[in-house]
Amino acid sequence: MPITFAHPTTADRVTANLRPESIVISPRYAESYSFDRAGRLLSLFLDGRSFQRTLDHRLLVRDKGGDRRRIELPDAERDALLDRAFTTLATLAAALPQAGLPAEQAGPLAEALSLIGRMGPAALAADGAAYRGLFLPVSILPPDQYLALVVQATIGCSWNRCTFCGLYRDRSFRVRGVEEFRQHCQAVRDFFGAGLSLRRGLFLADANALTVPQPRLLDLIQVAQAILGAPDQPRPLFSFVSAFDAGRKSAEDWAALRCLGLSRVYIGLETGDDDLLRFVAKPGDSAAAIQAVRDIKAGGIAVGVIAMIGLGGDRFAEQHVSSTVRAISAMPLDAEDVIYLSAYREAPQTEYPSLAAGAGIRPLAPDEERAQRQAFQAALRARLPNTRVAPYHVEGFAL
Numbered sequence: 001m002p003i004t005f006a007h008p009t010t011a012d013r014v015t016a017n018l019r020p021e022s023i024v025i026s027p028r029y030a031e032s033y034s035f036d037r038a039g040r041l042l043s044l045f046l047d048g049r050s051f052q053r054t055l056d057h058r059l060l061v062r063d064k065g066g067d068r069r070r071i072e073l074p075d076a077e078r079d080a081l082l083d084r085a086f087t088t089l090a091t092l093a094a095a096l097p098q099a100g101l102p103a104e105q106a107g108p109l110a111e112a113l114s115l116i117g118r119m120g121p122a123a124l125a126a127d128g129a130a131y132r133g134l135f136l137p138v139s140i141l142p143p144d145q146y147l148a149l150v151v152q153a154t155i156g157c158s159w160n161r162c163t164f165c166g167l168y169r170d171r172s173f174r175v176r177g178v179e180e181f182r183q184h185c186q187a188v189r190d191f192f193g194a195g196l197s198l199r200r201g202l203f204l205a206d207a208n209a210l211t212v213p214q215p216r217l218l219d220l221i222q223v224a225q226a227i228l229g230a231p232d233q234p235r236p237l238f239s240f241v242s243a244f245d246a247g248r249k250s251a252e253d254w255a256a257l258r259c260l261g262l263s264r265v266y267i268g269l270e271t272g273d274d275d276l277l278r279f280v281a282k283p284g285d286s287a288a289a290i291q292a293v294r295d296i297k298a299g300g301i302a303v304g305v306i307a308m309i310g311l312g313g314d315r316f317a318e319q320h321v322s323s324t325v326r327a328i329s330a331m332p333l334d335a336e337d338v339i340y341l342s343a344y345r346e347a348p349q350t351e352y353p354s355l356a357a358g359a360g361i362r363p364l365a366p367d368e369e370r371a372q373r374q375a376f377q378a379a380l381r382a383r384l385p386n387t388r389v390a391p392y393h394v395e396g397f398a399l
């Protein structure tokens with residue numbers, strides 16, 4: 001429900017949009033706040049800058065450097081900004097009765113502002129603490145899953161030894177028991193409350209959750225769907241899997257998972273070059289990845305295949321592009337699928353930088369990286385015209 005009126009005390013033009021899944025309030029020109037339906041602040045635009053409030057209660061703002069990195073505001077700055085924002089919103093709530101709005105607009109807007117006021121800075125801080133108690137940091141999601149409802153059926157990565165990847169070095173791999181996972185899903189449902197309406201699909205985290213042996217995996221997914229799915233149908237379900245682990249399941253296994261809602265599987269191929277896979281200690285080979293995608297697709301599930309620009313530096317550049325394009329082109333991809341191009345970025349406490357330097361491998365310069373991305377895009381679009389090729393900005397990720 002879009003609502004527009006003049007602010008009774010400041011005369012600024014106020015706009016509000018009350019949607020079933022979100023609330024957006026703009027108390028004046030070039031200032032706006034968005035919330036989920038639990039009244040949880042998600043983002044704000046203020047002083048010409050866009051801020052994201054993460055679920056664990058940080059405020060992130062784009063670095064002025066121009067790349068996609070975001071910096072976290074110090075706590076004192078965050079708190080000052082939030083105090084200012086909520087004072088503005090409280091002033092608007094107090095003035096609303098004088099705005100002369102028709103009852104069908106005034107009522108829902110007053111209700112929304114009251115909800116937002118109750119979820120002010122102190123409540124948001126407590127909400128962030130509750131979130132941190134519920135989740136280990138969600139290290140990464142695919143770009144089309146940032147609004148998914150994440151549940152952690154497994155903790156960490158079952159392999160955790162790819163030399164370029166630092167996503168799960170802070171935790172040991174384990175699979176949650178069914179009862180423990182049931183409690184986790186119930187706590188996730190209670191945490192999001194009315195905010196669940198904003199969450200699109202269900203994402204089974206962490207990495208390689210689909211590596212869980214099939215009987216336990218089916219149990220875990222049934223639990224998640226019973227607690228978080230729609231009453232009459234499963235929520236669309238998504239997850240990562242490595243090509244190596246995907247090969248442990250048959251097309252029949254995938255079809256059974258499809259029946260429980262599994263809609264798309266994201267495969268971190270990184271490269272289709274077997275020499276480079278060995279160099280970065282990624283298990284499996286390109287033939288296994290191709291077969292895994294065939295089986296997944298035969299089970300009726302879409303895939304997202306992720307290749308990493310710049311991996312292997314100058315030494316592997318040529319064979320990385322040609323072998324990866326060849327491998328991806330051999331996969332039966334269609335319009336349901338997507339190919340993501342991420343870019344290698346050095347991760348703390350990983351072995352790859354020193355191993356690459358020791359092998360005399362030079363990282364790609366920015367213009368070489370750009371050229372490699374263009375080479376990938378051109379070749380993949382020519383060979384797979386029906387499949388979307390999209391960027392994957394790993395460095396900008398935060399929930």
Ligand code: SF4
Pocket residue numbers: 157158159160161162165166167168207242268282
């Ligand atoms: S790249 Fe994937 S499989 Fe390799 S360590 Fe990272 S999360 Fe695990």
